[in-house]
Each structure stands twice: as C-alpha cells, then as structure tokens.
Amino acid sequence: MVKANQKITEKKVEENKKINPEDFVERTLVLLKPDAVQRGLMGRIIQRFEDIGFKIVGAKMVWMDETFGKKHYFDVADRRGEKVLKVLLKFMTQGPVLALCVEGIHAVENVRKIVGSTEPKSAMPGTIRGDFAHHSYVYTDNKDNAIKNLIHASGKLEEAKYEIALWFKPDELHSYKTVHEIHVF
Numbered sequence: 001m002v003k004a005n006q007k008i009t010e011k012k013v014e015e016n017k018k019i020n021p022e023d024f025v026e027r028t029l030v031l032l033k034p035d036a037v038q039r040g041l042m043g044r045i046i047q048r049f050e051d052i053g054f055k056i057v058g059a060k061m062v063w064m065d066e067t068f069g070k071k072h073y074f075d076v077a078d079r080r081g082e083k084v085l086k087v088l089l090k091f092m093t094q095g096p097v098l099a100l101c102v103e104g105i106h107a108v109e110n111v112r113k114i115v116g117s118t119e120p121k122s123a124m125p126g127t128i129r130g131d132f133a134h135h136s137y138v139y140t141d142n143k144d145n146a147i148k149n150l151i152h153a154s155g156k157l158e159e160a161k162y163e164i165a166l167w168f169k170p171d172e173l174h175s176y177k178t179v180h181e182i183h184v185f
Contacts, residue, residue: 053185
C-alpha cells in the first residue's frame with residue numbers, strides 16, 4: 001500500500017513540475033475614473049495594489065473622448081442599453097482617467113476582488129469601492145448619471161488583453177523585478 005501511495009505522490013509531483021508558475025502571472029487593465037482623479041484618491045488606490053505585491057507595469061493619464069470611450073465600452077449598449085452607455089460616456093469624458101496595467105498572480109480575478117462590487121452600496125468594506133464610494137444604482141438612475149464607482153477593472157483575461165492593447169502600445173508596458181517578487185511571485 002505504501003508503494004502505491006508513493007507512486008501516486010510521485011506522479012502528482014511530476015504533473016506539477018509541468019506547470020510553469022509564470023503561467024499564473026497575468027496583466028489586467030485598471031482605470032481610475034474621473035471621480036477618483038478629481039477626489040485625489042489615485043495614490044491611495046495604487047498603494048493598495050502595490051501593498052499586495054502587484055506591479056504597475058504601465059501608467060498614463062488620458063482624457064478620454066467619446067470615440068475612444070465607445071471602443072473601450074464597445075458592448076455596453078448591447079448588454080445594458082443605449083441610455084447606460086450615454087451616461088457612462090458623459091461621466092468618463094468629464095475629466096482625466098489614469099490608466100494602469102497591473103501585473104501579478106491571477107491579476108484579473110484578484111484585482112476584481114480588491115476593487116469590489118460595481119455598485120459601491122453593495123461593495124464590502126475593505127474593497128476600494130466599499131471604502132471610498134457609496135452610490136447606488138437607484139440613486140444614479142434617478143439622477144440620470146453614471147454610477148460613480150471610482151475604478152474600472154477588466155472582468156476576464158480575454159477582456160484584459162483587449163483593453164490593455166487598446167490603452168497601451170507595447171513599448172509603454174515594462175518588465176522589471178520588485179523586492180515583492182521574492183515573497184509574492
């Protein structure tokens with residue numbers, strides 16, 4: 001029986017050797033929306049990602065125009081309606097946005113957890129939206145406004161790849177080592 005268990009364990013060890021840990025390191029897009037920029041929260045939000053050990057591998061401030069906004073939010077009208085797209089574009093074009101490319105282990109999923117629920121009212125304390133915003137869908141819908149939730153984070157890996165390519169040229173993204181990588185990568 002011991003030899004059988006040993007063979008199973010050895011097989012699992014061999015299978016795990018085939019997995020490259022780098023396969024789990026992802027990049028995702030994060031946008032600090034005009035409300036985050038205007039409220040002076042950029043540094044505090046970036047610090048949350050860096051404190052966890054994520055790397056900022058690309059950053060730039062952009063004042064989004066409606067044409068670019070439609071490229072970024074290309075499927076919003078289909079999913080949520082023209083009215084939502086219209087108020088979202090009005091909000092996103094009212095001030096500059098800080099675009100970040102964030103890198104780390106399971107970055108897409110983990111960044112979404114850090115960001116919190118899209119509706120700040122429903123976001124858990126400890127998340128960016130839960131700590132810095134409180135709007136609800138009902139409130140913003142009745143004011144014909146977009147929900148002021150500070151931040152956008154890609155929802156899926158495929159979406160992240162599309163959005164990063166939209167926002168950053170390849171030479172605007174950087175690879176470098178941080179001291180965190182000893183412990184978190």
